Amino acid sequence: MTRGTALTLAFGLTVLCANQAFAADADPLGPLRGAESKLLKGWQGRDSGRWFVLQNDAEKESEQTLMLKPGVAGSAGRYLGASVAVDSKTPSASIGLLARNTSTGDLCLMEITAVADANLFCVVKGSNIKIASQQKVAKLGGNDFLQLVESSDGATFFLNGKQFGSVEPSTLAIDQVGVMAYNTGMFGVGDVKTMTLAQAKQAASQASSGGSSGGAQGGGAQAGGSQQGGGAQQGGGGAGRGKPAGDPPGVALNPMEQKFDGVGPIPQFDGTTIRRVAAYLGIAQSVFIHEFGHALINELDLPSTGPEEDAVDIYSALHLVDPTIYKADSADIDAIGRETAIYGALQWYYSGKINEAKGNGETPWQDEHTADLKRFRNFFCVIYGGNPKVFGNIAKGTGIDDRTLSRCTEEYTKQNRAWRTILAPYTRVGPWHPEGTLPANAPGAKITVRFEPSKYRVGNFFRAAFEEGLRGSVEDLAKTYALPRPLTVVYRDCDQLNAWYSRQDASITMCYNLLGYLVNMVSDIEMKTVDGWVVPQKTGAPGGGASNAGASNTGGSNTRAGDDANAAPSRSPSASAGSVDEAKDFGVPAGLVLYPAPYKGPTPTRNLRAQVVTTAELASFLKSSDDVLLIDTSKLDQTIPGAIQVPDAGRDGSLTDSFQDQLLEWLGSKTKGDKKLPVVFFGTGINDRSSYNAALRTGAGGYKAYWYRGGQEAWAAAGLPLNKVGR
Template sequence: MTRFFFAVSLLALGGPALADHETMLGPLAGVAETGITGSWSGSVEGEWFILRNDQDGAELVLSVNAGQAPDSGRVTQVNVAMQADEGTAATGIVFENPQAGAICVAEVTVGGSAVLFCNENGQSNTIANVTGVARMDGSDVLEVLEIPGAAQFSVNGQVIGEIAGSAALGADIGLMTYDRGQFAVADFAIFDVPAEGGGLGTGGQATGAGDPEVARIMGQPFADVVATKPVREGWSAYTQDGWFVLENAGAQNDTFGYVVDVGWADQNGRVSSVQGAFYPTEQMSAEDIASSTFGLMIQNRDNGNSCLGEITAQANAVLTCFVGSDVQEIGRLNGVAKMDGSDIVSLSEFPGSVQFQVNGQVLGQIDGHPAQGTEIGVVAYNPGRFFVSGFHVSNIQQQTGTGEVAAASGDGGGPLPMFDGESGRITSTYLGVLTGIFLHEFGHALIGELQLPSTGPEEDAVDIFSALRISSPGALDGGSAEANKINQDMALYAALQWYYSGMMAEQQGQSGVPWQDEHTADLKRFRNTYCVIYGGNPGLFGGIAEAVNMDERTLSRCGEEFTKQNRAWRTILAPHTRVSEYYPEGMLGRDAPGAKLVAQFEPSSRQVGNFVKTIIGDSGTFQGYLDGLSADYALPRDIPVIFKDCGELNAWYSPSEGSVTMCYDLIEYLIVMISDIEMGTQGGYAAGTAQQATGTGGTVSGQGNLGASTAPFVEGQAGGQTGGATGAQPFDELADMGVPVTRVLFPAPGRGPTPNGHATARIVTTEDVATLLTDDGQQWVLIDTRGEGQSLPGALIEPLAGRDGSLTDTFQANIDGWLNEVTGGNTGVHLIFFGNGPNDRSSYNGALRAAALGRYASVLWYRGGEEAWVANALPLE
């Protein structure tokens, strides 16, 4: 059972000491009654058991005699968190044999490291010490899988190290806490791995209405559903040895489970998880459950669609979505499940986006999918006994810079640009910015750690390294057309951030970086990095060159620049590179020793930071990327890559500490800048909202969309009017985007695909609007619901005209009064509503509100909006 635990929870503890602690400490509950002594104290807070100590260097061990592990194996597991000023504070699982004078500890430290060590006969041996593994947010799960004479330690599904032949094994097992601080513990459990064909015990307690054991194992909301939903014929449900069990005695192609209505995920997101495994019944063989699965499901009851992240009997994980009669496999991970009862299936949700994980590895992501709704549940399929526990749904809370949890509403966490909820665009933009910054700093780290020569300005050299690495064949090969496209767009965004930043500086009258600064001006950095990217693959990356009007003379030199720079970096790095398909010049064997890059994601006070931490950090996505770099280059020491709030727009490599720091502040600044330019947001917020993000520099006026996945660039003309540039593509303003016509207002922020028709207004095209505006015999009011920048000639700019809510709310009267004022009471005029374009829902809302008044003879919706107007070479003012 995974919980999200924030520091503030440890600052206000109370409740009766040791009361109801059995559910947190499991087999250690009895020991805790008498074993918490000296400077230590214990109490219960919510779902956690808290141990406190105010004495330096004090250690507490609570253990029970567990004896020898069975041949099939035994798992010890605990969910931990801690708060301490001392960097040596630690907590973990302990194995001890007092008679043999041996002890082994599998622990995590307050700094996020995982350490495995043994003390025997007065000798201490550190087996493993891995930094940046623990997240310290209450979701950390420590696990030791033990067989006779050996044990394997894992944190959050990542194997840390192994113990072999230690006398500490086979005797006492328990919990260890060390040093001054507060230590939170939950779900301490010791359970045997079933032998082949067995189960997790025999017998069981049938469930009934209000069964408290179900609530203890699966949570009260789940228990409430169990109490009211009849068990399907052929299935049984019961509790057993701390598990909730669904049993199917033999029915084939049959699914059963329990679904909880948890509401829609809010903008801060939420994480859901369940732990479990499945086995044959006593009358079955392994072959009988070969096609069985269990997992976590999201479901939209309104439309009957669902997606399921499941574990199979072959220890694989599969993400499958069901839309009507269509079944689609979205993702698959082979061999990721352990099938010992410790597997965790989880999903992270944000509005319009869901990502499934199994044991911390990303299984797949869906965006804008009709299966996302208000229900999440646990589902089993085909014969077998399905053991599950710890069903948990947790909203992700924002945090302030002081460590206190902020309210989920308001501007406390800043903007969170989501690029219309398009999965590929979100991925390529965020990862492109993040990876581009990181590779620049990693270039510095390579020069510093490997003592590489740099014959020119180092800042320029590492810019080139970043461009070469992010656009290399290995980086672009994603294994599928969709993944390849995302990787290509990542490379472009790594360069485009400098173009956007430079153009903004020019338009704001800024001179750029001081002449004595070691960095090159942003537009020059764009030129240098893009030239390398383009030079290596002009057919793939030529579109942006045309968009930014890069001259042919420069482009003709880019191929040679790429060749020289690529040759130089590969030659310099060859002695430190392991030979591989993509790096045949490597002078080291694939098994050459070397250290690792290790990601550490701290909580952020900003929404962008926490989004990066949750989706890119906690999911293991970025660590997987770092593992690839660690496999290519033999590093002399581990390099922590630390993501955190810095209070400045920066990122840096520290030679003394051997670390790279990535500031959420800089990532947010660049993401907001791109969103403002490409999506028309203001400070990262939808146009017309009152919020603004600090530090953002506005938008690039006269610029079209340079997004790597979007339409061609259109240059602005003198005087602020925008015309169609050479090469502009036809604009299909009536394209069917698969959105049904609705009579309900679209919710804020109002960005997303729109219907190609309207429920109560008449849809019009650019030709219709142009004809109407130039007809002297017609009276019209042109209403721009975007509230930003230039607009169509004669338009009234009023973002509140497209406000969400309902057609019967009090604001509807305000719209009525405003329209009466601007029309002079003439109900025979044409009211024409428009916004950015087909992905701007505010104008649909405006037309819906006006038509609902029932007094205007002609309410028109110009769906194409400004985008279609500009594409047809018509002027703005």
């Protein structure tokens, strides 16, 4: 097999395993099952959803292996693939694929480390041989897939579908393969598969062409009959599960529907993982965060100046737009975040258009919920206002006029400010919540999540595919807010299209019935299914004649403000000037979230997009050069000589809102387009957050930004002059 064939094979199998992981493979260790029974001192192992988790808290530099001894691959060749994860404070902690010869003890290891480096090396006859090494190439967070392809050409290792390095057959005769975790930390192994190259080629071909892997997993047989009911019918040489009662006649179950018990469809949209994940998550998260907003208002006795239903819709929209504002390390994660926010909004648009087509466009005036199309407008206006460049195509496709869009940035800013301000007394301070007034270790009650089995396929699919991720999301909420009493979240069958928060028992109920209904509705409009099923189309539009209600959801841009490449180097400020300690550390972490108005409170000691300067450094620089743009964000009647007072430069909002464009345009006019010209921001003092915001915005826009944290207070304390504004 040539190197090119190996690369094609690895890519196809990467697609295959990604799809199988989404479908929640039954055993994360696969052929390695049993090896976990022999763990070294200090190591623990447990199954957790699609992962087998290894943990070592104390035994430094310990090597834990899980090995399979299949013998020499021979002419048939061999494929080994596994998803891996590492979470450790020790930079050298790693996990990877291990290949070795049991008689000589020689080995080769392809690993990723806790700091995202990747290495391939061999130990042959006691000598270390470095094959390949790259820094910061692993995705981390459970998103890395390692592969080993053995053939007559030797052993070729792959990282996330890309060839990483090769080992000649003369270097190592492999008869044992597996995984190895090294040092202290937590390590994950999942989706482990091994097969001959012939089997691998067939599986890769099916994956690359969008086909199902069929019975490849464990040699299982697919259902071959069409009998309805709980019984299985023989067909195709294997025992099939058949279709449970309740499935309409004339439909063929898709591969995902064949994997899960129950009745009803599991819409697949266009079959791509990103769109499928986003559709389900967008619907589920928008509903859950809506109900969690109710819980916050009632559990914390928060004030609400408008209808509570509208207020928590806005809270939900703010949560969904956040992941689109701050760029991730993975383009796929960015895409999922963008599409998730879009589907969170579009469900209301589609529902409203369907009701319009049926002549049911008006919501009863006494209903506590706003009409669906108005809910879409309010929800979408927030996500558009937070990131106009990403959601512009959806605005165009749904017909929102420019007059409305022009108001959305201000709506986002005001709503974001309002919710953060109201919740600040109950929020633990952190990089994503700088407005929090509670310490990071403030006590608070837990939130527990329970996923019950469902009699519907979509419920069981949702539970298998998303339980782990949604648990993590809920845990983040519990870490953010200090709740007065425990809150319980239950996903279950309810036999009603609903979700609700109960103050009586402090619980949120998420009904699989509602989630399935909404997913089917979106699929009917976008994919022309009928009640979620792929069936021959009848006359008329699916979903009650609303086929023209759809809007394109593929036009979002990946452009993000605040790329790390534009960041100015940050460092700790030097000693304070005069009687003002401008280096005082309040314990506030730096982040990429703008502080909400009124911009008063403790600030971090550094800025992730600007360099911090001290009084002495700024005074020395101004004395030696006039080549600087000095901007005062305070509203005082005096300022540092030569400064321009622009209080609005540090306004809140997001680094991707329309004000960001206006600020950068203004800076361009002042600097004549020279982004290397130093731009220094300062305010009243170390408790003035407006200058921090302005420096963050400017650095995110690619300018050489500086933040004078001490501001006018430190300047005056050092005996330096201040002039009246305008002089």
